[in-house]
Amino acid sequence: MSPEEFRKFGKQVVDWIADYHAGIESHPVxxxxxxxxxRQRLPEHPPEEGESFEQVLADLDRVLMPGVTHWQHPSFFAYFPANATGPAILGDLLSSGLGVQGMVWATSPAxxxxxxxxxxxxxELLGLPAHFRTDAAGGGVIQDSASSAVLVACLAALERAGGGQVARRGITARHVLYASAHTHSSLERAARMVGVGADNVRIVDVDPSTLAMDPAHLDALIRADLAAGAVPTMVCATIGTTSTTxxxxxxxIGEVCREHGVWLHVDAAYAGVAAVCPELRWINDGVAEFADSYCTNPHKWLLTNFDCSVLWLADRAPMIDALSILPEYLRNPATASGEVIDYRDWQVPLGRRFRALKLWSVLRWYGAAGLREHIRGTVGLARxxxxxxxxDPRFALLEPHPFGLVCFRPEFPGVPVEQANERTMRLMESLNDSGEVYLTHTKVDGRVLLRFAVGSPRTERRHVEAAWRRVRDAVDAAS
Structure with a gap:
């Protein structure tokens, strides 16, 4: 494709995306x-000869679009938001156009x-501690997701708990990780991948009224593991759990970790960006004093398209010790000088894209004021x-709900819990099948709850009102 052909089709693609976003409400969510x-609509074999890009775009409309779930739809209330905004998309396009492979500083200093x-x-915007800055002992790095962030944190925690020998000698003791039943499943996956094993993930009790981890039970579990000769290695605390926030x-939790010398990782994948608003910065309580690592995802709620998850560390040395390998073909004067950061040592893969461009574009386009306006607007709609x-007496509401997620369920008086759960699930599927709204569910204390997550910059009050009307109508129909 020549530069002129790229210019021609690139304009068509940008127009296509602009038209898609302008008319997204015409699609079923x-x-x-x-x-x-x-798959049945796609050819069984690849083309022998090249095809025109017009044909590609035609098949995008004809074949692929019917199979797309529209995450940017203003009536998408499922999972958590995954915002894709104009400045972020353009930043990603610039990243793709430059084609940078930023594995070490020397491969592209910018x-x-x-x-x-x-x-x-x-x-700075989130009010995080100064030692998380890259010009301090710690530093931040953009990962693809919070799953990669917790994996890197786990490797760093293992290296520190193993006296700096795990990366060379492997795991020679029984290491233990700690989480609650509401911690994201990526923690258990990390335990499997690093060789700790799922059986060595302890599940800490939660407060039944708040579903928050119980520090006293955590302390008891750590003491029991120490007495059994195990090595308590990492605790994962969550600010805004996936299930209920x-x-x-x-x-x-940090005080318990400090007493026993255990790494504290804070997973704020969804909710952490809320701290851009000073009135929500209370969620950071204890982070500055106790967190060894901290993660939040701009690609969820901060107007930056996937993938963009930021991991900060209070001290980056254990992470680099765990991950750094310098083969001859990567040696260069800048790395040898020790004056630069080589982000290859801050993540699992060697290669890395120029992800910073899209976050940079978002921060510059919206500014702090625009980001705060977005968070406040969606929190207000959720409230x-x-x-x-x-x-409405026909529903039960799970409290509290400090962010953009509301968990609730229809009441079915006199109906056993399992039957009520089945009816709730059927109600949700009927709503989702309509194409007019999309919700997901969770389960708390054995009861199915509907999750209603507000987060799209396109979602207005009228969309929330319409969704509530459809929910009530569905309950009336099911009664």
Whole structure:
């Protein structure tokens, strides 16, 4: 493809994306195709000869679009938001156009140094401690997801717990990780991948009223493991769990970790960006004093398209000790000088894209004021939705709900719990099958709850009102 051909088709692609976003409400929120339908519409074999890009775009509309679930739809209330905004998309396009492979500073200094700037900017915007800055003992790095972040944190924690010998000698003791039943499953996956094993992940009790981790039970588990000769290695506390956005008491958990010399990783993948608003910065309590690592995802709620997850460390040395290998073909004067950051030592893969461009674009386009406006707007809509649920005797509301997620369920008086759960699930599927709204569910104390997550910059009050009307209508129909 020549530069002129690229210019021609690139304009068509940008126009296509702009038209898609402008008309997104015309699509059903959730894809309406069944398993295998998209594949059946695609050729069985690759083309022998090249095809025109017009044909590619035509098949995008004809074949692929029916199988797309529209995450940017204003009536998408499932999972958590995964915002894709104009400045972020353009930043990603610039990254793709430059084609940088930023594994070490020398392979593209701008790739590394812009990343150090934007993660420091973001730390400042969120009120995170100064030692998380890249010009301090710690530093930040953009990962692809919170799953990679917790894996890197786990490797660093193992290296520290093993006296700096695990990377060379492997695991020679029984290491133990700690999480609650509401901690993201990526913690257990990390335990499997690093060789700790799922059986060595301890599940800490939660407060039944808040679903937050119980520090006293954590302390008891750690003491029991120490007495059994195990090595307590890492605790994962969550600010805003995936299931219900419960908040673990980071300060109290941190005190337990400090007493026993255990690494504290704080997973704030969804909710951490809320701290861009000063009135929500209370969620950071204990982070500055106790967190060894901290992660939040701009690609969820901060208007930056996937993938963009930021991991900060209070001390980057254990991570680098765990991950750094310098083969001859990567040696260069800048690395040898010790004056630069080589982000290859801060992540699992060697290669890395120029992800900082999209976060940089977002921070510059919206500014702190624009980011705060977005967070406050979606939190406000979620609070209003919760007030409607609270006032309707046909529903039960899970409290608290400090962010953009509201968990609730329809009441079925006199119906056994399992039957009520089945009816709730059928109700949710009927809503989702309509194509007019998309919700997901969770389960707390054996009861199915509907999750209503507000987070799209396209979602207006009218969309929330319409969704609530559809939910009530569905309950009336099911009664």
């Amino acid at each position: 959730r894809s309406q195709v069944g398993p295998g339908e998209v 790739c590394t140094e812009l990343e150090t700037v934007v993660v420091d900017w973001l730390a 419960a908040i673990d008491p980071v300060r109290a 209003e939705f919760a007030s409607w649920v609270r006032e």
